Amino acid sequence: MIMDNGLNPASENNKEYVIRLKDIVKKFYIGRPNELEILHGISMDVKRGEFVSIVGPSGSGKSTLMNVIGVLDKPTSGTYYLDGINVEEADEDELSDIRNQKIGFVFQTYNLISKTTALSNVELPMLYAGVSARKRRERAMELLSLVEMEDRAKHLPEELSGGQKQRVAIARAMANSPAIILADEPTGALDTKTGRLVMDIFHKLHKEQGITIVLITHSPELAKETERILPLRDGNIIYGGDSPDLSAV
Amino acid sequence: MLFKENVILALRSLKSNKMRAFLTMLGIIIGVSAVIAILTVGNSITKNVTSMMNGLGANDVFIAVQEKKNSTETEDEIKALKVDGLNFGKSSSSTKMQQSDYITTEMIYSMCEEFKDEIYAVNIYDQLGNADVAYEGKKAKNSVVGTSVGFYLSNSVDVVEGTMFSPSDFDEGKYTCLIPTYTAKRLFGKNYKDAIGQEITAETSYGDVLLTVIGVYKTNGRNGMMMQMGTSIHSTYVPLKTAMALDHSSGQYSFFQVSAKDGINPNSLKGKVKSFLEPYFRNNARYTVAVVTYENILNMFYKLLGMITLAISIIAGIALLVGGIGVMNIMLVSVTERTREIGTRKALGARNSSIRAQFIVEAVIICLIGGIIGVVFGILMGNVASYFLGYPADPSILGIVISLGVSSAVGLFFGYFPANKAARLNPIEALRYE
Ligand SMILES: Nc1ncnc2c1ncn2[C@@H]1O[C@H](COP(=O)(O)OP(=O)(O)OP(=O)(O)O)[C@@H](O)[C@H]1O
Ligand SMILES: [Mg+2]
Numbered sequence: 097m098i099m100d101n102g103l104n105p106a107s108e109n110n111k112e113y114v115i116r117l118k119d120i121v122k123k124f125y126i127g128r129p130n131e132l133e134i135l136h137g138i139s140m141d142v143k144r145g146e147f148v149s150i151v152g153p154s155g156s157g158k159s160t161l162m163n164v165i166g167v168l169d170k171p172t173s174g175t176y177y178l179d180g181i182n183v184e185e186a187d188e189d190e191l192s193d194i195r196n197q198k199i200g201f202v203f204q205t206y207n208l209i210s211k212t213t214a215l216s217n218v219e220l221p222m223l224y225a226g227v228s229a230r231k232r233r234e235r236a237m238e239l240l241s242l243v244e245m246e247d248r249a250k251h252l253p254e255e256l257s258g259g260q261k262q263r264v265a266i267a268r269a270m271a272n273s274p275a276i277i278l279a280d281e282p283t284g285a286l287d288t289k290t291g292r293l294v295m296d297i298f299h300k301l302h303k304e305q306g307i308t309i310v311l312i313t314h315s316p317e318l319a320k321e322t323e324r325i326l327p328l329r330d331g332n333i334i335y336g337g338d339s340p341d342l343s344a345v
Numbered sequence: 346m347l348f349k350e351n352v353i354l355a356l357r358s359l360k361s362n363k364m365r366a367f368l369t370m371l372g373i374i375i376g377v378s379a380v381i382a383i384l385t386v387g388n389s390i391t392k393n394v395t396s397m398m399n400g401l402g403a404n405d406v407f408i409a410v411q412e413k414k415n416s417t418e419t420e421d422e423i424k425a426l427k428v429d430g431l432n433f434g435k436s437s438s439s440t441k442m443q444q445s446d447y448i449t450t451e452m453i454y455s456m457c458e459e460f461k462d463e464i465y466a467v468n469i470y471d472q473l474g475n476a477d478v479a480y481e482g483k484k485a486k487n488s489v490v491g492t493s494v495g496f497y498l499s500n501s502v503d504v505v506e507g508t509m510f511s512p513s514d515f516d517e518g519k520y521t522c523l524i525p526t527y528t529a530k531r532l533f534g535k536n537y538k539d540a541i542g543q544e545i546t547a548e549t550s551y552g553d554v555l556l557t558v559i560g561v562y563k564t565n566g567r568n569g570m571m572m573q574m575g576t577s578i579h580s581t582y583v584p585l586k587t588a589m590a591l592d593h594s595s596g597q598y599s600f601f602q603v604s605a606k607d608g609i610n611p612n613s614l615k616g617k618v619k620s621f622l623e624p625y626f627r628n629n630a631r632y633t634v635a636v637v638t639y640e641n642i643l644n645m646f647y648k649l650l651g652m653i654t655l656a657i658s659i660i661a662g663i664a665l666l667v668g669g670i671g672v673m674n675i676m677l678v679s680v681t682e683r684t685r686e687i688g689t690r691k692a693l694g695a696r697n698s699s700i701r702a703q704f705i706v707e708a709v710i711i712c713l714i715g716g717i718i719g720v721v722f723g724i725l726m727g728n729v730a731s732y733f734l735g736y737p738a739d740p741s742i743l744g745i746v747i748s749l750g751v752s753s754a755v756g757l758f759f760g761y762f763p764a765n766k767a768a769r770l771n772p773i774e775a776l777r778y779e
Binding site for chain 1: 350357691694699
């Protein structure tokens with residue numbers, strides 16, 4: 097299985113940490129005249145069961161960092177252990193499996209599959225995991241009631257409000273009981289009241305289920321609700337990490 | 346099983362874009378329906394002709410007056426046949442045959458005398474051409490053919506109801522006839538026992554003739570040689586003398602048939618007959634005789650069949666190619682439209698192979714549905730065409746299976762490239778796609 101992929105139990109594989117980033121650099125247009133370094137050597141840890149927020153102004157590299165954490169993208173340099181797995185060594189299929197098993201994405205724009213019911217959307221990660229149809233259905237209904245969307249199970253995304261879509265998306269993120277939920281501006285497209293509702297769900301999941309959550313936001317108010325804030329500015333984390341490398345910039 | 350989900354997904358995607366799906370399928374539908382229609386008609390023709398061929402005596406030699414093409418080609422009538430196809434024995438419409446161009450009764454008699462140890466029977470035919478045969482308002486297309494006593498001897502037909510012509514029918518030129526089962530069913534219904542003794546009207550180009558049905562026969566093939574392009578294969582037979590009285594011919598024939606005795610090689614008889622008859626036409630500027638054996642005809646038929654098959658294959662190939670390119674095009678559009686969806690699926694843990702399978706299944710489903718619609722249309726068209734040709738329609742099961750198989754293969758082939766493009770999308774770029 098993917099779990100024993102390049103894993104070093106002695107040092108980095110500390111079960112206490114879900115995420116261990118060390119000196120992560122991300123560059124675009126490598127080797128070209130317009131080479132662009134967005135992340136300048138980020139180190140940060142997230143402990144199991146933590147609710148952490150990454151805040152920073154637009155363009156500071158929040159989404160870029162999230163893509164690295166969510167193994168949608170590989171860093172240019174640096175090491176990254178996700179739930180004890182050295183991500184660098186994983187091939188493309190293994191990365192898919194890691195995303196499938198370890199990570200639950202919640203996007204600003206919901207990204208529900210259109211023309212596909214809420215229920216089927218929630219089932220999707222389990223489908224890719226090879227869960228049987230009956231178990232998929234059971235778990236999906238369970239998750240939908242967790243986000244209070246069970247009565248909309250058969251509805252299409254087109255028939256749901258923004259807040260409702262985001263709740264379905266959160267249920268979907270939870271499908272395979274991931275090690276971490278990564279939410280990139282989950283309330284960005286919602287009004288304050290609906291945003292509040294979504295935040296409440298995150299708090300509930302964190303408290304009741306002990307889910308590890310990394311929330312990316314540019315709203316300091318929302319960030320304050322979380323246990324720890326990691327401020328990101330111009331590709332550097334300037335405060336809040338507990339890694340000794342994190343000297344302020 | 347992901348396969349099932351992919352099929353459901355593909356059907357849903359098609360359903361949400363019905364018009365586009367239909368237009369995409371059109372190429373496949375047209376290609377497959379054309380092929381199935383041609384195969385249905387071709388198959389029924391083949392079955393008919395083959396059953397006739399099987400009945401054709403291996404001992405039979407066929408002699409026909411044929412236009413001289415040029416000096417070299419008339420040397421080898423098989424070569425001429427290749428050019429002329431089924432025109433064997435057919436007089437060209439542009440040049441009317443003169444009295445002196447025909448084979449005469451004298452020629453046939455002296456030929457029989459010459460080779461009496463080798464010839465078992467001679468069948469002489471006098472064709473009255475196509476005619477509607479009618480009974481109480483019901484009609485069937487037939488060709489009306491006068492036939493000789495040899496007809497009887499060489500067992501050209503199997504009489505299933507009533508009787509064969511009696512010698513007096515031949516001698517007196519009675520207005521009696523033998524009709525094929527096809528015609529009997531058309532005129533008298535399934536239970537055509539009642540046909541015997543009834544009077545039917547043959548609307549020939551020499552006028553309407555009342556004929557008494559004395560027998561119903563099942564084609565066993567020897568009469569199949571009478572088939573020419575434009576002439577119905579269903580022949581109503583009348584005694585030779587009757588036919589000659591109708592068209593006022595006096596012992597002149599453009600076509601006749603010789604059966605070799607058992608143990609006689611028809612090919613050697615063919616050569617002898619040819620060299621015997623050719624001198625009669627030596628001074629004829631326009632006509633000569635062509636002689637072929639059953640074997641020659643069979644080869645000719647298979648050659649023709651091969652050509653038709655090749656033509657069908659080419660049509661099918663082009664149609665499916667065009668259809669396939671259409672499918673590829675629409676799949677590329679679909680991949681682009683659904684870039685974000687693909688990104689999302691990848692974020693949720695879809696492997697590249699899952700994405701690829703999803704789009705390949707969609708392409709295959711498009712083609713398969715197109716193929717099924719094409720098969721249905723094709724069978725319909727084939728049935729209509731067969732109906733007008735007067736053959737029982739016979740859809741080719743193998744053709745249908747192969748068509749659906751090829752349709753799926755087209756989907757697989759032309760769907761692979763777009764599906765692979767989708768599979769290899771960078772997840773971040775796909776998620777950022779507007
Ligand atoms: N694929 C890419 N190619 C080139 N540049 C990129 C790419 N992705 C991000 N960038 C650049 O990296 C910088 C950080 O982008 P990122 O999306 O991470 O910002 P962000 O903090 O999420 O901003 P926002 O709050 O507006 O979402 C931007 O200047 C952006 O132009
Ligand atoms: Mg962003």
